[in-house]
Amino acid sequence: MTKRVGIIGLGHGVFGRRSDATVQELAFEAFAAALEDAGIERKELDASVIGSVPEYHKQRSLAGVVQEYLGLVPKPTWLTEVACASGSAAIRTAWMSIKAGVHDIVAVIGCQKMTELSTPEILALMGRVGEVQWESVFGTTFPAYYALFAQRHIHEFGTTREQMFQVAIKNHFYGAKNPNALFRKEITMDKAKASAQVASPLQVYDCCANADGAACIILACEDRAREISQKTVWLDGMGCATASMSVLKRPGLTSLPSAEAAAAQAYRMAGVTADDIKVADVHDCFTIAEIMAYEDLGFCKKGEGGRFIAERKTYIGGKVAVNVDGGLKAKGHPIGATGVSMTYEIAKQLRGEAGERQVPNADIGLTHNVGGIGQYCFVQVLRRD
Numbered sequence: 001m002t003k004r005v006g007i008i009g010l011g012h013g014v015f016g017r018r019s020d021a022t023v024q025e026l027a028f029e030a031f032a033a034a035l036e037d038a039g040i041e042r043k044e045l046d047a048s049v050i051g052s053v054p055e056y057h058k059q060r061s062l063a064g065v066v067q068e069y070l071g072l073v074p075k076p077t078w079l080t081e082v083a084c085a086s087g088s089a090a091i092r093t094a095w096m097s098i099k100a101g102v103h104d105i106v107a108v109i110g111c112q113k114m115t116e117l118s119t120p121e122i123l124a125l126m127g128r129v130g131e132v133q134w135e136s137v138f139g140t141t142f143p144a145y146y147a148l149f150a151q152r153h154i155h156e157f158g159t160t161r162e163q164m165f166q167v168a169i170k171n172h173f174y175g176a177k178n179p180n181a182l183f184r185k186e187i188t189m190d191k192a193k194a195s196a197q198v199a200s201p202l203q204v205y206d207c208c209a210n211a212d213g214a215a216c217i218i219l220a221c222e223d224r225a226r227e228i229s230q231k232t233v234w235l236d237g238m239g240c241a242t243a244s245m246s247v248l249k250r251p252g253l254t255s256l257p258s259a260e261a262a263a264a265q266a267y268r269m270a271g272v273t274a275d276d277i278k279v280a281d282v283h284d285c286f287t288i289a290e291i292m293a294y295e296d297l298g299f300c301k302k303g304e305g306g307r308f309i310a311e312r313k314t315y316i317g318g319k320v321a322v323n324v325d326g327g328l329k330a331k332g333h334p335i336g337a338t339g340v341s342m343t344y345e346i347a348k349q350l351r352g353e354a355g356e357r358q359v360p361n362a363d364i365g366l367t368h369n370v371g372g373i374g375q376y377c378f379v380q381v382l383r384r385d
Helices: 022-036 064-069 086-098 119-125 142-158 161-174 189-194 222-228 255-272 287-296 305-312 329-332 335-350
Strands: 007-013 045-051 079-082 105-112 197-199 214-220 235-244 279-282 363-371 376-384
Touching: 007 022, 007 086, 007 222, 007 335, 022 064, 022 105, 022 214, 045 086, 045 222, 045 335, 064 079, 064 105, 079 086, 086 105, 086 235, 086 335, 086 363, 086 376, 105 335, 119 142, 142 197, 142 214, 142 287, 142 305, 161 189, 161 287, 161 305, 161 329, 214 222, 214 335, 235 255, 235 335, 255 287, 255 363, 255 376, 279 287, 279 335, 287 305, 287 363, 305 363, 335 363, 335 376
Parallel strands: 045 079, 045 105, 279 363
Antiparallel strands: 007 214, 007 235, 105 214, 235 376, 363 376
C-alpha cells in the first residue's frame, strides 16, 4: 500500500451561468488546466473519476461522455454521486484506488450543468434528497431544512440574524477577489437584511446560488508525485461519515453528526487537531451551515459559532481563515463540482498561489463537503511539506 497520495495538478473553470459550454466542455476546461499544471500528458493517467449528479443532465451515465470528450478512452472511468458531496466522493474514490495500488495517477473531475433547469425543478430534485416517505413528500426543500437548523440554533444558543449575515458579508468580500466566482461583488449588512425571505428565518443572502462549472485535481501515489511535482500537496487525512436520511431521527438540529464523525476521522488520520488548521473551505450552502461547521469541526465550542464569525475569527488574520474563495455563497454551487473546487482552493492556498486571498503561513488546510441535508459528509486534511 502506498504511503501517501498527493495532488500534483489543479484546474478550475469559471462558475456561473455557462450558456457558452456543455458539461463536457466545462469538464475539459478544468481538466486541460490541471494537466498543464501537473506538467504531464493525458497518456500518463491510469483512470478518471467523475463527480456529478446525473438528474440535472439529459445524458445518463455522464462519466462515459466526459471520458470520451477528454480523449481518455479506453482507460477506466466511473461516476460518484452523493448529492452535493459528489466531488469529494470522487476524490476519496480515486484516493482509495491509489492507496490500494490499483492505479498510480488518477484525474478527478467534478462537473455540473445546473442552470438549464428552472429553480422550481431544482428545488424539487433537491427536496427528494430528504427522506421521501415521511419528509419531502410534505414539501420540504433544502432552504426549509436549513431554516429548521437556523431556528433551533437561534433558540438554543441565541444566534442572531446579524451573525448569520456576517457569514454572507465575509464570503462575498472574498468572492469579489476570486476570478472563478459567480458573484464578484461585496454586500452590506443593510443589503442582506433587505433581501426577500426564502424560508423563515433565511433570506436571499443566506442562500447559495445554483451554477454551472467544473474543477479538476490530479492525484498520484507518493513515488510518482515526488518524481513529477515540486509542489505536491498531500491528502493526509480523509474522513467520511453518514447520518440518518430522516432529519427528525437525529439527536438534534444544531449540528450534523456526519460532519463531527468525519472530522474526527480526518484529524486522527492526519495526526492533527482543529487548532492546527490554518485555512478551510466548508459547506456554506446557507449561512447557518457555515456557523454549524465551525462548531462541528471544532474551530469553536458548540453554540459559539455566531460569535466566532461576529468577532471576525474566520477572516484572514483570524483564528482560521474560512471560505476565502467566497464559499458556495459567493462562488456558486454546481453541486458535482463543489467538493473538487474546495480541494483545489485549499491546495492553491498551501502552495502559496492564492494571490490577494492568500492566507499567510498556510501549511495545513481542510475541506468539509456535505451531501444532502447532512446525510453524507467528507472531511479532508491537506498538508504541504
